[in-house]
Amino acid sequence: MKNLRLLLILAVCLLAAGSLAAQTYRGGIAGTVTDASGAVVPNAKVTIRNVDTGVERSATTDAEGYYVATELPIGNYSVTVEVQGFQTAVATGIRVEVAGERRVDITLQPGAMTQRTEVVAEVPLVETTSNVLGGTLERRQVEELPISGRDFGKLLVLVPGASGDPVGNTDFPGSFGLFTTNGNRGRANNFLLDGTDMNDGYRNLPAINEAGVFGTPATILPLDAIAEIRILTNFEPEYGRNGGSVVNIVTKSGTNDLHGSVYWFFRNDALNARNFFNTVGPKDKFRNNNFGYSVGGPFIRNKTFFYFGFEGQRESGAITTLAKVPDPARYAFAPNIVIRNLLNLCAVTGQCSGGSLLWPAPTPGFNFAGLNAIVPADFRNRVDSMIIKVDHNFNENNLLTGRYFFGNSTQSFPLGLAGGNNLPRTNTFTPTRVQLLSLSYVKVYSPTRVNELRVGWNRFAEDFLADDRDVFGNPAASLLLNTGVTAERDFGLPEIHVGPFSALGSSQFSNPRGRVDTNWHVIDNYSWKRGRHDLKFGFEFRRTFVSSFNDSNFRGVINFDRLADFRNGFPSGGLTVVGGTDRGTFQNSYAGYIQDSFRWTSRFTFNWGLRYDYYGVLDEERNRFSRYDPVAGLIQLGSPGFPRLYDRDLNNFGPRLSFAWDPWGTGKTVLRAGWGLFYDAFSQDFFIGQIPWNTFSPGAAYNPIGETPVFITFVTTGFLVPNAPVFPGGFASNSTDITQANPDIRTPYIQNFNVNVQRELWANTMLQIAYVGSMGRKLFRTSEINQSFVPGGARPFDATALLCPVVTPTCPATSGPFIVDEVGTTATSNYNSLQISFNQRNWHGWTNQVSYTWGHSIDTASDGIESVPNQATPDNSNNPAGERANSNFDVRHRFVWNWIYDVPKLSDRAPKLTQGWQLSGVLSLMSGHPYHVNMFADDAFDFILRPDLVGDPFLGASGPDRYLNLAAFRYPCTSAGCHYGNLPRNFFTGPDFKNFDISIIKNTPITERVTIQFRADFFNFTNRANFASPTLPAFIAQGDFQGISPGGTGLAGRGGANGSTLADPFNCITTGTNPGCFLPITATPDTGIGYPSLGGGGPRNVQFAIKVIF
Secondary structure, three states: HHHHHHHHHHHHHHHOOOHOOOOOOOOOEEEEEEOOOOOOOOOOOOEEEEEOOOOOOEEEOOOEEEEEEEEEOOOOEEEEEEOOOOOEEEEEEEEEEOEEEEEEEEEOEOOOOOOOOEEEEEOOOOOOOOOOEEEEHHHHHHHHOOHHHOOHHHHHHHOOOOOEOOOOOOOOOOOOOOOOEOOOOOOEHHHHHEEEEEEEEEOOOOOOOOOOOOOOOOOOOOHHHHHEEEEEEOOOOOOOOOOOOEEEEEEOOOOOOOOOEEEEEEHHHHHHOOOOOOOOOOOOEEEEEEEEEEEEEEEEOEEEEEEEEEEEEEEEEEEEEEOOOOOOHHHHOOEEEHHHHHOOOHHOOOOOOOOOOOOOOOOOOOOEOOOOOEEEEEEEEEEEEEEEEEEEEEEEEEEEEEEEEEEEEEEEOOOOOOOOOOOOOOEEEEEEEEEEEEEEEEEEOOOOOEEEEEEEEEEEEEEEOOOHHHHHHOOHHOOOOOOOOHHHHOOHHHHEEEEEOOEOOOOOOOOOOOEEEEEEEEEEEEEEEOOOOOEEEOOOOOOOEEEEEEOOOOOOOEEEEOHHHHHHOOEEEEEEEOOOOOOOEEEEEEEEEEEEEEEEEEOOOEEEEEEEEEEEOOEEEEOOOOEEEEEEEEEOOOOOOOOOOOOOOOOOOEEEEEEEEOOOOOOOOOEEEEEEEEEOOOOOOOHOOOOOOOOOOOOOOOOOOOOOOOOEEOOOOOOOOOOOOOOOOEEEEEEOEEEEEEOOOOOOEEEEEEEEEEEEOOOEEEEEEEEEEEEEEEEEEEEEEOOOOOOOOOOOOOOOOOOOOOOOOOOOOOOOOOOOOOOOOOEEEEEEEEEEEEEEEEEEEEEEEEEEEEEEEEEEOOOOOOOOOOOOOOOOOOOHHOOOOOOOOOOOOEEEEEEEEOOOOOOOOOOHHHEEEEEEEEEEOOOOOOEEEEEEEOOOOEEEEEEEEOOOOOOOOOOOHHHEEEEEEEEOOOOOOOOOOOOOOOOOOHHHHHHEEEEEEEEEEOOOOOEEEEEEEEEEEOOOOOOOOOOOOOEEEEEOOOOOOOOOOOOOOOOOOOOOOOOOOOOOOOOOOOOEEEEEEOHHHHHOOOOOOOOOOOOOOEEEEEEHHH
């Protein structure tokens, strides 16, 4: 407590002392006033006027002729300078950008003040006073570039150093997050909307546009409501929370003129090309309509302004998936009445039509790598979003701004996780509601001292439920299949595995689950210009409270070795999870900083500062965290010796240094460099919401202890009996896997550093060449601490004689029954890159941004939890350094070009036809992401193993159906025992990505104030066939375990529980047999991750739109 009191005292002192535009979503104007001889002019009156609203701000030049105005709303400005003995000078055409300072130097001419000298200010692209990297996306880019799905997230990867999944998913596979920057993880981004928190504190993703059913955004921030987006990397101490980037989004405000738009964007499968994998039958169904309107204007001219925007989306269609299905004749009749009800469930329940919920029939004449059915999986999506903003100027020194966003959606999509299902009518249903509220008050004490207070609140509510929950209800009542569920949220069919065929029922791996995530954010910033120092001070507070449940596997999983066993209702195994999973977790965090931008000379600026971040220990309202003690067993939070989930970390001081040097004083060439220490906020789902890859291990809040302990019960061998419990119990609660937090968790930190040169090549054209690097330490990862120290040996916590389900190197036959996963901060990362960017504004009608990044990201874990295999947990937790390899999100080469071209008038005749044409586009070229070949050790997906690499995996490989030769791999066991496979992590690189989107736009004036716009957007204009990683949609490239011969090679299928032979569609884990067996790619990038058509990487899609602008 003493340390915490010292921290609070320090924060109060910082707050009292003061800062320039800390964490600002506004901007500033600064400059020097000189006379014709170059001498500085002190005590000149400077008036900064917003030409859109008429609001003015006054300043006075100091003894060095310098003036500054901070916390200016972004927009268009003029600067007027008046002083006795000189003509009045007026500079116009000044655009203030978010989190940027526009430099406007004024030269006065001798004469009377009544005389006026007016100049149009140049738009500087070279930054001469700071070393913040990243980029700005202006209103024109946001509104006029082709953006599939009208999703702002697809714009964020247009800046140097940024990379992401080419689809534009809001859950980037390999590192959860929207995108990555400079080798930082996908969760290491801080999203701000109008300067206040837009983060979902549960997962460290943006609350708006975060995914519903995996890839598809659940809500939309209307693009017409965005004034500007600034992506900052290597930022100064005023920004914190994360070490990757700050995404600063500013929404539009009203002006003195009424303005707005009404629009409709339309897409239809009739306009689209055929999906590469849908070679027969009709094209994938697809309909998408985005529609909305916006209006902004004055309540009181020059004083009070409003803006309102609404956007709706109605989407429906089908995803092409490939499946392995049996001939319907083989299961037309079932002797077992429970299975017979399943086969005839539509007739039995009266709640559906079209036969059973089981497999579709094989597609005649189709066979792709053992998959024999092209399956259209239907989906639907309804989204409504609105935003309202009010700005009130009490006077030029007092500004109050309020903004409210509301988004609501319902989605039904296939959830393509491992063990999930893309078959028809087994979707995941996701209702989502997002609300964000912010208030900002700016007080100008003097031209050199400004204070701003901001308060933000956001609430993210989302559930993941089985889509058949409301259709079939409790299967015990409707189908006589008693899975033991009693809560309505857990109703629906269990997940059923039958031999080698595609699974039935909705995914169990991450639903049912849900949460309500509430975040508070308070910031106070004070800026003070003192001589050549621009000082900034500030204080920040965040609170996150999450009310959640995680009923993963509560509906149960039932396994059948063969189709005949299924028809007879004779399962070989299965499991369900029981207990209470409602939890309430919270965290309080504090930060304070001091920063100085020191103009050493007119050509050299030195920036330094210090930030302190304290991330409070995650807590649960009823102490329902726990951990395992080898002597006492499971102990609950609050027990003696367990006062908190992990120890507090109080030494998170982050110094940052940078400089900008204009060696010739022309403002055309600048050398910049910087270094800083940045800390990353914790994600709550590391501790309470994992998507498990073994039986049930979702976090330290769900261990088998407390009032309603969570544990596994297994199916026993025997026939299914009507309404008899399928899961009568069998193993005690200590058979459940355990997850806990390492008590020595420390705050992850990243060192970001760079050296760069900017050069103005000619007017409005700039080239930047930069070296950018980063080093991450104490990063989150998960380790299996109950792993044997030698393959096949005893484990540290073996407490019973119960056997592991499968003999593996980490779980030998003599071991205990459970896994102990521990979340800790022992991972590391390194990143080095060359980044080249070319920016051009309004050059003969062209606006261009071109960036190329060569980068290499290496780490020992790419996220904190194993939501994707090889992401967080080592193959051998006793050798975590052996995981050092290419990051899951590593992209070696990335080239992006976005452009807008205003076509000159084609003729003076028929101006409504020959004028107003515009072209825009985005070209993206990138190398593939790393991926890995794994093995499921049994049919229940309980264990994932790495095989031995014993041959050439590329021998004979060609095309998506023969992508990798599986004959090059071998199961890592012999008759003498098992060992860890020799295949390194992320050894392979997936397919590259090439995509060209283009828009053709025609603007036609109807009246002086009204313009109608028609546009056609072509996504993947060249219809280039892009392919998802072989790990998608299942997230795992696998060859199933097929048995062990004395020599260690894979043989025929291993014996099933009933003496049967288990078939495998690959059957390739061998040293020499079946050399023609290959791992296939089965999906395009958009469908591979669950963002069909609207995501990037699919076939050519065409969108038409009409917009009325006034």
